[in-house]
Amino acid sequence: MxxxxxxxxxxxxxxxxxxxxxxxxxxxxxxxxxxxxxxxxxxxxxxxxxxxxxxxxxxxxxxxxxxxxxxxxxxxxxxxxxxxxxxxxxxxxxxxxxxxxxxxxxxxxxxxxxxxxxxxxxxxxxxxxxxxxxxxxxxxxxxxxxxxxxxxxxxxxxxxxxxxxxxxxxxxxxxxxxxxxxxxxxxxxxxxxxxxxxxxxxxxxxxxxxxxxxxxxxxxxxxxxxxxxxxxFVKKFEPPQLREKMFHFSPESIATLKTKANKESNSSDMISSFQALSALVWRSTVRANDLPHDQVIYNYMFANNRHRLNPPLPQNYFGTCIKGITTKTSAGELLDNNLGWAASLLHQSVVNLTDKVVRDFVKDWLKSPYCYHHTDLHDYNSIAMEHSPRFDMYGNDFGIGKPVAVRNGPGNKAVGVVFAYPGCEGNGSVDFEICLPPHSMKALETHDEFMAAVSLPK
The missing domain is CATH 3.30.559.10 (Chloramphenicol acetyltransferase-like domain)
Structure with missing residues (x-):
């Protein structure tokens, strides 16, 4: 209506x-x-x-x-x-x-x-x-x-x-x-x-x-x-009923998560702020979806390949130059271990995306081309991290002042899709738009560990 x-x-x-x-x-x-x-x-x-x-x-x-x-x-x-x-x-x-x-x-x-x-x-x-x-x-x-x-x-x-x-x-x-x-x-x-x-x-x-x-x-x-x-090669996709909600994470909250993840994984500060935050969201959504412990689960992160290729492509290269990074485990392993363990899994997956991996992926694709389909990538057992808080969104001034918010349209939404944006306040703050079925979103909103990291936007 x-x-x-x-x-x-x-x-x-x-x-x-x-x-x-x-x-x-x-x-x-x-x-x-x-x-x-x-x-x-x-x-x-x-x-x-x-x-x-x-x-x-x-x-x-x-x-x-x-x-x-x-x-x-x-x-x-x-x-x-x-x-x-x-x-x-x-x-x-x-x-x-x-x-x-x-x-x-x-x-x-x-x-x-x-x-x-x-x-x-x-x-x-x-x-x-x-x-x-x-x-x-x-x-x-x-x-x-x-x-x-x-x-x-x-x-x-x-x-x-x-x-x-x-x-x-x-x-x-x-x-x-x-x-x-x-x-x-x-x-x-x-x-x-x-x-x-x-x-x-x-x-x-x-x-x-x-x-x-x-x-x-x-x-x-x-x-x-x-x-x-x-x-x-073209498939239409109709997601189930979803709730879509923004969650704000302050610079202080993210710094706390990063410190915790690095301490728990003994990684000498190798785990990034975004990896620590992504690990929190992954563990929290798996718990909210109430998956069986033996359920195989996936985390998909779409990464920029420009700087990973050798020789690298310029950052201003226009086109689609991303590859999905897949991290796989079970619901039981993810929830039985701590935040640092989950973040270290994501960190290693990012490290493993090299020039050779990208080129081998493209080489194999050319032998047997196919298209990505939402139906194959998104379900209760997966989470997909899309967009990036590194993109300059709030610098787009059209003469009427700075934007007060970023919101997205109906495309690319499915169970477990998370859109990452920089926070309006800047200074390293992050906004996540999380898409979940109503019962899962209700469980996420009452999850103490997750909500303790969420802040009210300034």
Missing amino acids: ESSIVKKISECYVKPKNEVSESKTPYHLPPLDLIMLSYHYIQDGLLFMKPNSHLNGDNEFSIHSFLESLKQSLSDTLVHFYPLAGQLVVHFDEDQHQCRVFVDCNKGPGARFSHATALDFTVSDILSPNDDIPFVVRSFFDYNEEAVNYEGHSKPLLSVQVTQLIDGVFIACSINHAISDGTSYWHFWNVWSEIHRGSGNNVSISRLPIHNRWFPEGCVLPIPLPFTHPNQ
Whole structure:
């Protein structure tokens, strides 16, 4: 019912401001992009307080002027991120029993830009620090939970929705996960906000994206996939009923967890803050799900490969360059041992992700290509750590002040999925959005060890 309160007001499409010569050639997708074709779009949004007046004058804030300035700066930004203005091309060859997928950067009308209103809601309604994330937030995004990356052959690869609240503005971006990972996704946000702040001036962009894609030697482009129909590699996913809730961890709380994990594992401070925090959440959700002691359980962490490859890729490499790190044990072992034991398992899994592991993974994939599916990765016996508190989310200022919160859309949500964000207060604080069935979430909320580490946001 809440979603019906969000009303679409207008919609248009945005192209790069200038013609980009590179956009005339096919934009080929490496293996680590193609493996994501059945996953959902990356969907995150920033919540802003609506200013009482323009920063450069005494006029009342005008949503229409703000929308126009966003569209203009988006057009400028797409000159540098030109693949996002195109669409996927899919060629099936039944005789060869294969298909080929690439990006035509000039196909389609461009990036979608829409304006919506939710004038029954305030910023405080969305923040709800002690409550679940309101269901209405899902309607702040253009795509529903069923839209997968493969549909980028008919849908825009980038969709922006700006939703006006009573006292705030929510800017949401949905970007196709088959051409962008979280690092590239937030790089786009950072450049867009940088260009927007410098609109009307000669903007010097601090970090330009690099579009030279990483392919193993000997790849035939576009890479052939052994499929003759979408249903052979695309699966829709409908998660069970979930509660979605934000939990805040202060710098002091995280430091305490890190010290405890390193002391218990005798690891000489090798365990990172994020590994200690992830271990706490893993143990707590397994306990909340009340799994049998002999149940095999998994922790999936998606790691950036750019710096792990040899030679390393530049941090500004645009594309999907992540690999899942799997840590496996049993529910009994995880709960019978302490926090340090669990954190040391995660630490070792991260250490084991090397250049050779990534290259061997890609080599094996090329021999028998497949796509990741939510149904294969997410269940009561798994937890998936997605996003990263290292991404610069709160530095995205569009001239109306710093964001007051980050929230995500309906995509990529399943039992045990945890989205990691930097805390709004900064200084190393972390916010986790945790997705669990209602009975498991209730158990998590009453778990003493977990809740003792949770803090109220400042």
